[in-house]
Structures are given as structure tokens and as C-alpha cells.
Amino acid sequence: MSEQKEISLKKAKTASTKRLIAVIIGLLAFFYISAFWSQEWTVPGSRVSPLTILYRMFVVPFTSLEYLQKFPERILEMLETIAIAYAGGIAASIIAMPIAFLASRNIGGPLSYIGKAILNAIRSIPSIIFAILFVAALGVGPYPGVLAISINSIGMLGKLYAEVIESIDMNMVDAIRASGGNRVQAVWYGVFPQVLPDFASFSIYRFEIDVRASTVLGLVGAGGIGVPLMIAQQQRNWEDVGIILIIVIVFVTLIDKISGEIREKLV
Amino acid sequence: MYNEPPYRVFEPSEETNQNEQEVTCVIEFKNLSLTYPGGVEALKNINLKIEQGEFVVIVGLSGAGKSTLIRCINRMTDPTSGKILVDEEDVTYLKDRRLRKLRTKVGMIFQDYNLVKRLSVLRNVMAGRLGHTGTVKSLLGIFPQEDLKLAMDNLERVGIKDKAYVRADQLSGGQQQRVSIARVITQQPKVILADEPVASLDPPTSHTVMKDLRRISKEDDLTTIVNLHFIDMAMEYADRIIGMRDGEIVFDGPVTDVTEETFEQIYDRPIRVDDKRGDESDGQ
Numbered sequence: 001m002s003e004q005k006e007i008s009l010k011k012a013k014t015a016s017t018k019r020l021i022a023v024i025i026g027l028l029a030f031f032y033i034s035a036f037w038s039q040e041w042t043v044p045g046s047r048v049s050p051l052t053i054l055y056r057m058f059v060v061p062f063t064s065l066e067y068l069q070k071f072p073e074r075i076l077e078m079l080e081t082i083a084i085a086y087a088g089g090i091a092a093s094i095i096a097m098p099i100a101f102l103a104s105r106n107i108g109g110p111l112s113y114i115g116k117a118i119l120n121a122i123r124s125i126p127s128i129i130f131a132i133l134f135v136a137a138l139g140v141g142p143y144p145g146v147l148a149i150s151i152n153s154i155g156m157l158g159k160l161y162a163e164v165i166e167s168i169d170m171n172m173v174d175a176i177r178a179s180g181g182n183r184v185q186a187v188w189y190g191v192f193p194q195v196l197p198d199f200a201s202f203s204i205y206r207f208e209i210d211v212r213a214s215t216v217l218g219l220v221g222a223g224g225i226g227v228p229l230m231i232a233q234q235q236r237n238w239e240d241v242g243i244i245l246i247i248v249i250v251f252v253t254l255i256d257k258i259s260g261e262i263r264e265k266l267v
Numbered sequence: 268m269y270n271e272p273p274y275r276v277f278e279p280s281e282e283t284n285q286n287e288q289e290v291t292c293v294i295e296f297k298n299l300s301l302t303y304p305g306g307v308e309a310l311k312n313i314n315l316k317i318e319q320g321e322f323v324v325i326v327g328l329s330g331a332g333k334s335t336l337i338r339c340i341n342r343m344t345d346p347t348s349g350k351i352l353v354d355e356e357d358v359t360y361l362k363d364r365r366l367r368k369l370r371t372k373v374g375m376i377f378q379d380y381n382l383v384k385r386l387s388v389l390r391n392v393m394a395g396r397l398g399h400t401g402t403v404k405s406l407l408g409i410f411p412q413e414d415l416k417l418a419m420d421n422l423e424r425v426g427i428k429d430k431a432y433v434r435a436d437q438l439s440g441g442q443q444q445r446v447s448i449a450r451v452i453t454q455q456p457k458v459i460l461a462d463e464p465v466a467s468l469d470p471p472t473s474h475t476v477m478k479d480l481r482r483i484s485k486e487d488d489l490t491t492i493v494n495l496h497f498i499d500m501a502m503e504y505a506d507r508i509i510g511m512r513d514g515e516i517v518f519d520g521p522v523t524d525v526t527e528e529t530f531e532q533i534y535d536r537p538i539r540v541d542d543k544r545g546d547e548s549d550g551q
Contacts, residue, residue, distance in 0.1 A: 171377065171379060171381040172381050172382070172383045174343065174377075174381060175375070175377060175381035175382075175394070175447075175450075176394055176397060177343075177370070178341055178343055178370055178374075178375040179370060179371065179374060179375070179394065179395050179397060179398055179450070179451070179454050180367045180368065180369075180370035180371035180397065180398020180399075180454070181367070181394070181397035181398055181405075182367060182397075182402060184402050184406070185397045185400075185402060185405050185406075188405070188406050189383060189386070189390075189394050189397065189405075190383060190394075193383050193384075193385040193386050194383070194384075194385065196385075197385075
């Protein structure tokens with residue numbers, strides 16, 4: 001700062017470039033501001049203004065004991081959501097393994113197309129569709145949520161696992177095959193030790209996604225905190241909606257932080 | 268150790284050897300050829316006999332077909348024509364269970380050790396027992412006590428028993444190659460194939476590894492075939508030297524017949540400094 005002739009990392013801009021950038025920024029700002037201005041910020045079917053709604057969602061719950069007392073109950077429902085995500089995630093991370101081995105080119109061989117087709121089919125169906133199907137079949141509750149979460153996670157985990165398997169060092173597999181081991185033994189001793197840390201890391205990452213996903217799944221009746229969220233929103237009970245959202249945000253942030261730390265240690 | 272297969276019944280006249288050692292032909296190549304799909308002829312009509320207990324070094328420049336030749340013996344590579352006999356059994360077209368049985372008899376050591384780096388040394392050595400262990404038991408990690416003892420004894424023979432529970436990637440290159448020697452002898456083979464076992468090691472370590480390999484091979488009376496391209500190491504450790512060039516055997520004789528001119532003939536060019544690994548003191 002002290003010297004005038006400081007070396008800049010970037011080449012100095014000419015005056016005309018600077019003008020052009022200013023014009024572009026000005027135009028963008030104009031479009032955004034006018035778009036916000038012309039938008040009618042009301043919730044359909046509600047006469048309350050959006051600012052009031054935000055105020056009721058995120059400020060009012062902290063002002064009265066009546067609302068603060070609701071927090072523990074909602075936290076329990078959040079824990080149910082986490083439990084749904086955990087049960088679904090664990091099931092998925094195990095079931096995805098055999099499919100991933102089938103889908104990987106180096107282990108599955110010519111069968112890998114079948115494995116990949118299964119995984120692609122699963123991934124192309126959104127989890128909310130699975131949830132609606134399972135709620136219709138099994139009734140409202142956490143169980144259909146667990147099933148929807150696990151099937152959807154298998155699609156993604158299977159693909160990620162398969163990519164890990166395809167990137168391993170096949171020399172170790174060769175060594176075990178060369179000493180008379182069979183295919184299963186070669187996979188167990190040569191492949192598993194190499195891929196397990198990555199598998200674990202991806203499973204934890206997927207659990208993070210599952211927590212968020214199972215919040216949404218509650219909206220169709222698949223258990224967890226999504227159910228009261230849906231009811232409160234339909235009743236225009238904005239304080240309740242606010243409480244639930246605050247809890248979701250806090251828990252998702254916490255899980256994000258914890259899983260990030262675990263994954264860092266794994267790889 | 269092994270159930271003696273029925274074909275190892277010998278004629279009484281053959282048993283008259285004074286040392287009471289069976290001098291049988293362990294490995295035999297008959298008109299063996301291998302052409303890769305691209306049209307490269309890696310092996311051209313190889314005829315070769317390797318006797319029980321010999322320590323054979325195959326020399327040749329890279330691309331001469333040394334690796335392909337020894338990988339045919341345990342069928343990690345399939346020849347296109349001709350026959351390979353191991354222990355008088357035609358192994359050229361073995362499949363599945365019988366191929367795995369062959370591979371328990373023919374152990375292999377690799378240039379890059381091929382250890383499972385995240386597993387302990389002992390687990391890596393026990394991987395050599397997989398061919399002798401049932402699938403379910405090996406998945407559960409249940410090995411007979413005598414197998415574990417064998418593995419520990421073999422680690423002691425290569426001088427790294429104290430590293431048994433250390434993760435394989437914590438060891439130096441020379442130690443890792445010794446683990447792979449321990450793994451291969453824990454397999455209790457009759458033949459050891461070593462594909463450039465010292466190419467990734469420094470000169471002093473190369474010598475200790477080759478010494479270990481030769482000592483164990485002689486102690487257990489194993490037929491050993493080693494690929495090397497260092498001429499000084501070949502002359503120091505081999506009983507017999509086979510020279511290869513362009514997929515053909517261009518020299519075959521006891522080490523006593525070999526001079527530097529022999530290598531010049533095998534390599535078809537003058538000997539250079541980097542054809543030699545150097546003394547044990549080198550690199551220090």
C-alpha cells in the first residue's frame with residue numbers, strides 16, 4: 001500500500017473495459033431490483049405480507065415461552081428424521097456394494113452393463129416418487145421413508161462405489177490370483193482394503209444428503225419432521241414453520257460439520 | 268504339506284539316484300508361441316526344460332519376452348500355441364479349480380511387490396495361504412494355527428518377524444519385497460517365478476533381496492526362475508542363464524559358461540554401465 005508502483009497480479013484494465021463492466025453491473029442491478037419490486041410478495045391464500053411472515057417465522061418463536069416450549073417436541077421429530085436417514089443410509093451403503101462390484105468394469109466384466117443399468121434406472125427416479133409409492137403401499141409413517149431413502153441412495157452410492165473400484169490398483173488382485181486364490185478371495189483381500197475408506201467416506205456424505213432428503217419426504221407423509229412442517233404450513237402457522245426450519249438448519253449444519261471432520265480423517 | 272498326485276509315481280529305475288533326490292523335469296515348454304492381438308510375436312517357438320531345484324535367471328532387454336515367458340508358467344498369460352508341462356502335467360488349458368491348484372504350486376514375486384498396502388504384513392503373508400484355505404473361512408479370517416505359525420516362521424526367515432503387525436505401506440521397498448518373498452513361500456510352492464524382483468530397489472537392497480531369495484530357494488529345494496536385466500546380478504546368483512531376444516532363446520547354459528561377451532551376444536550390442544546393478548557397497 002505504501003508504494004505507488006505495486007505489482008498487480010492482473011493486467012491493468014483500460015478505461016473502456018472499466019466502463020463496459022460498470023454498465024453491465026448497472027444493468028444487472030436494475031433488472032434484479034425492478035424484478036423484486038414488481039413481484040407481489042404474498043403467499044397465495046394468505047393476506048399477510050411476506051415481511052410479517054418472516055418476522056413470525058424467525059423472530060416471534062424466540063419472544064414467547066409458549067413457543068420456546070415447542071422446541072423439544074420438534075427436536076424429537078428432527079431426531080426421527082435423522083433416524084430415517086440413518087436407517088436408510090446404512091441399508092443403502094451395504095446393498096450398494098454388490099451392485100457396485102457388478103457395475104465396475106474391472107470386476108464385473110461384461111456384466112457391468114447390467115449393474116450400470118440397474119443403478120441408472122434407480123437414479124433416474126426421484127426419491128419423492130419412491131416415497132409416494134411406499135406411503136401408498138405401506139401407509140403414513142417413517143417406514144416408507146426409510147425404504148424411499150435407501151433405494152434412492154443405492155443409486156448414487158452404487159455409482160460412486162463403482163468408480164472407486166474402477167480406480168484401484170489391480171496388481172494386488174493379480175498377486176492373489178497368482179497364488180491360487182479364487183475370485184471372491186481376490187476381491188475380499190485385494191479390493192476391499194483398498195476401497196473401504198472411500199466407501200465409508202461416500203456413505204457419510206450420502207447420509208448428509210439423506211437427512212435433507214428425508215425432511216422433504218415427510219411432506220408426502222413418509223415420517224419425520226416433514227409431516228408437522230407440511231401441517232403447519234397448511235394451517236398458516238408461521239411460528240411453527242419457523243421453529244421447524246430453525247431446527248432443520250441447525251441440525252443439518254451440525255451433521256455437515258461432523259461428517260466433514262470424520263471424512264477428512266478417513267481418506 | 269501336499270497330497271502327492273498320482274502321476275508322481277516313478278519307475279524303479281529312475282529312483283536309483285545316489286542323492287535320493289528326484290531329478291525330475293519340473294517345467295517344460297514345447298513349441299510354445301504367443302502372439303498378442305496386435306500381431307506382436309512375444310514368444311517364438313520356445314523349447315525349454317527347467318530341472319527340479321535349479322535357480323535360473325532369464326536375461327534380456329525389456330520387450331524380449333522374459334515376462335511373457337514366465338507368466339505363461341502360472342498362466343497369468345495364455346500362449347497361442349504349444350504346450351507347457353509343470354510336473355509332467357499339461358497346464359496349457361487348465362481352468363478354474365485346476366488352474367488355481369497349479370497356481371498354489373507355482374508362486375510369483377512381482378517387481379512392485381503387489382502387497383495390499385492397507386493390510387498388516389502378516390495378513391499379506393497369509394494371502395499366500397488363500398489357495399489352500401476355503402472361501403468362507405478366508406472371508407472370516409479363520410486360518411489354522413499351523414498356517415499362522417508357518418507365516419511367522421517365514422517372516423523370521425526373511426528377517427522381518429518384528430514387523431508382522433505393521434501396515435505394509437509403512438515398510439521400505441526392500442522390506443516389502445521380503446514380505447512378498449515370505450508370502451510366496453508361505454504358499455509352499457514347488458516353483459517360484461520372480462518378475463524383475465529388484466528393479467525397483469537400490470543396489471545394496473537388491474543384493475540382500477536376491478541373497479534371501481537364493482538362500483530360501485536352495486534350503487527348500489525350490490525351482491526358481493528369475494527375470495533380471497542386470498548382468499552382474501545374473502552372474503552372481505544364477506545356476507543357469509537363459510538369454511532372450513525378440514521372443515527367442517538365444518543362449519542357454521550354466522553360469523560357468525557365461526562371460527561378458529555372452530551378454531553382448533544376447534543383447535546384440537556392447538555392454539553399458541547401466542546393464543550392471545553394481546556392488547553391495549554402491550549407492551552408499
